[in-house]
Amino acid sequence: MSTHSAQTTTLAERIATLDILRGFALLGMIIVHFHQRFRLSWPAEDRVGLPGEWLVGWTAWWGLEQKSWAAFAFLFGVGFAIFMRRAEAHSRPLVTLYLRRLGVLALIGIAVEALTGFAILLHYAIWGVPLLFVRRWSTRVLLVLAVISAMAWPAYRFGVGVHEWLTRDQAATVAAAPPAVSARAAPPDTYTEVVTRRLGNIQRGVLSWRVLIPGSSFVLFILGFIALRHGVFDEPKRHLRLIVTAMVVGLACWLIFWFGLQKMPSAWTDWSDNAWPLRYGLGVISEQWLAFTYMGAIVLLLAYRPWWTERLAILGVVGRMALTNYVLQAIAIDLLSSRFGFALKLRPYYYGASALLLFAALAVVSYIWL
Template sequence: MTTSDGSADVLGEVAKGRKEDIDAITNASGTGPVQEDERIVFIDALRGCALFGVLAANMRGFNLPLSLYDTSEKIFPARHDVWMQALLDAFVSGKAYTTFAFLFGLGFAIQMTRAQARSVSFPWFYLRRLGALALFGLVHGAVIWSGDILLPYALGGFFLFWFRKATPKAILILAIILWAISPLLVIGTWIAKHFHVAALHWLAGFDTSTPDLAKTRQVIDTYAHANLSSLVQENGHIWLAWLAPLIPIMAISSLPLFLAGLYVWRKGWVQALPERTATLRRVCAWTLPLGLAAQIACVVANHWLMPQHADSPWVLISTLANIASAPLASCGYATGLALLFYHPRWRSRVTWLAPMGRMALTNYLTQSVFFVSLYSGLITGLYGRVGPAWNMLAAVLFYVAQVRFSQWWFKHFRFGPVEWLWRGVTYLKWPVMRLA
């Protein structure tokens, strides 16, 4: 999660012949403090679009133990639920996560550029920002929902900080090296599980392909009948016992995507998007069909061809193919949205997503609070009893409500509620919240 404030260089790039793009930046986001006219509206719109993917992918985590995240068909075997989960896996899950991690690195580069242009003491500014994000993630993961991603992002951001002065070539090389770590971890887990290699035995503890259904049903019953105290206690127990040990691995696996965002900004590609529609078309034409074709093949294999042979080498190959192809599909989505955004006829149909992305942190946390409360014993007690098909309907309705609320909010306020708090901690000064 990042803000999408750009540097003063952004307007300079856009002004080289694209006055309408300046109007989009200054008008679509509304008035505000001096940073407000530096926003890149497309980044807000991309983040707003990706937020739907995050919500849709997280719904099974709000309604089931995370140990069943990849095997929800064990609890919901109905055909319509299996098909809905397959569609989500093919077109949504993994792609939104990749986009958000990429935007985190991109936001880091934008903040650094802007801070340097204003002679701001960037290191302390950025480190305070990451510290606040880590605190948000700690509270979110340990108290609200154990599937938090903010804390791993913050830890990865501390590592990313040390490469703020690296050359684009060095950033690219490091990203490629780190990208190889995820497949190695998957291969190590498989080897540890099947060949009992002592040196890799610790990786076997991260394998969730064969969850203990008896224990997960106990968790389901606990959440379905939980009051506030027992809900927080159970969530904290799961986060501490199962998710907290994974945080370093999640942070490391996010770093290649952070570095990719940093690299793209350093190369000046985002700043020149309005002039590069031909390049965007070529990239989208290659990455979107190839990425989605590979993702669909992986889903078909996992859901229908290999479920009875979960320990076979083909599952390992499918997992590695999924890791490799998800960024391709994400790139296709992002470049496709950019083509729509910079097309005169489609721009107004895309910019309505920008308010959602401007308060992405608020909306992300709100999604967790609402659906954890809704499905638990606090409201309906439907935890573990509503399958992917109904979850998808609930996600669409709630997302539309969030978009409408975000649009209304920015007619009256400059920042989202959590963004305002985050900005105050970062700058050690509370910004003006209301619009004049």
Template sequence: MQAETLKTRIITVDALRGFALLGILLAHMIYWYNAGNMPQELFQKHDGIAMRIVGTINDILISGKFFAFFSFLFGLSFFLQMKSMEDSGRPFVWRYAWRITLMGIIGLIHHAFWRGDILSIYAPLGFILLPMRKLSNKVILVLGILLAINLPGLLIQLPGLIEQMGAAATPPPPPPAGAPSAQDPSQVFFSTVYKSDLWTMMKSNILSIGEKFDFQFGSGRIYITLGFFLLGMYSGRKGWFAMSSEERNPAFRKIRNRSGWLVLITLVIGIGIIVVNEILKLGWEQMPLPGYIFGILFNINSAALVVFYVAGITLLMNRHFWQYLLYPLAPVGKMALTSYLLQTALGLILFFNFGCKLVGVTAPWLNWVIAIVFFILQAWFCKWWFRYFYFGPVEWLWRTATYFKAQPFRKNHSSA
């Protein structure tokens, strides 16, 4: 029974990871695998009902949600690896630190090809988990929640908000006559990244690493990522994914219900603010305080939706019908690093200048169709791969470098 529970736990976590990769692919593919500001004319060219529908779905249900979902699973995996190594008497800290360093190197190489890489963010945050693993469950939970709703980012914005509110009554002076207009950053990004050759793009990406961290801190994503690391570690400490479904389900139902209500309440309040502003023509979109309040609601809504996804999908995987639909995601999740890098390769080949040059050509809804078809092929490929191999190719290299010893790769029966 214990072996069966362990197998079910592994499949469940891998399927969750596969679902997260599907969401990440959709979030990246919808707007041509961009990782920066894009010229507005690209969006205007496809403006219509279809784009508004997929754009709304993306904004509410996908964008900014699945990097956090994946971060939760990273924190869970951190705890599971730590517990496994400590239970077997193997040293954990230095082995984990070296493993994270290798992941950071992979991330920097990936960043050279695509600025949206998340591994180069995970690596430094992964080191922060080492001292934080000594904290109590209560502290981990509270810190995780506060970071997941981007409380540090909101506090950092407060002085600027107060300054903006004080200066709101005084319009800025007009620019001096003859002053040169600044070049549109979106056009610079577009020409440098999407319209240049591979080497020029890579040099630009490498030099932009500082801008990437500026964005992470400015948007609060780095705090949110660390917050979900901690929440994933907390779930591992509670043993939820080590329990049988009968033991786990009551806790997950409670979490699903509470997070679901929080999603609904914040969504209704946010929509209400937008509707009232439109009907009464209050001009709140031009005022700093309503924008700040809306940001708070958005952060809470996003964090609650991620928790709802994790709890809800875990519960669905206890039902035979949903197992049929969701368990095929497990091989993709088991090969998560390789799958993630292959998704980037797809984006580069389709949209960039050294590929098919389809940026702005394909409509966002079509990009989603392409993404779904590609993901189905990924799921099939990963299932086939694991018939013959123990690890994905990048996972095998990573594991081999971690232990300084070639790991088993090809299954013996495959030669028969």
């Protein structure tokens, strides 16, 4: 096989792998969204019903919720990196094209959040901008930036908690004014009022100083950027040790989070309302890193058993239109679950089947469009 053919085959396999990963992340998110939007009661009451029914919610929470979002963010980072690499390879105006792309993503994100309440794309658009300025930094520096970004918000809140604890005696001497009782806003009467309130929340969020503090999405963007830079998806077999290490670290963080940090004695965190970062590993030991275990398993499966690419083709075709299908599932789920739509509710046993039906519908749309 010629070098050109080998490179072409590698590129095709890489794209197929990324599409399948995106489809996998979307499927997980849809299952989680069914759990969030269609459940009949709050988690504490979900134990009432058919035997073992409450386990469905726990499975979605423990196994999918943060992990699906993490995989989606990581793959967005990979997508940003691919766009940059292609633009630079063809000597195109990277900065203009990239910022224009993020601007369009921001507009889509605002529309989706205002109309459906799904808030993620605007955040991606905002934190995609810094990638443009750090793209030439060394991998080591980028990893340091990722750790700092992961710790930024938890460390700030923990610092606030420490300050409150150190000044508790001084604060106790100050006469406390009667707490102000704020009137809770009445539920909106119309869908127009819902959209108006959401737009107001978006404006306040964007103008808040909190938007300047990076979070896990930016961390995952950086890691996705690094993965593409080092050819993890181009040559997964050559990076076997790195992929397996990421899988082990992801699983270890998940285990430590749920069976270590969440079992922490309450005395360690009861001293302040802002001591919660201790239970969340200061943002570094996070249960969402289990996404790397999932993604690594799929990458290695496709690398060593390439015939699985065809078997998982339905994931790939949905993943090829990841952004469009994310928007479509948001519209469909909001229409079906909202009280201004069909206001449907489902027993937990039906979450998975319903999610698969919606995913299959997205696959049909994708096949027709592509």
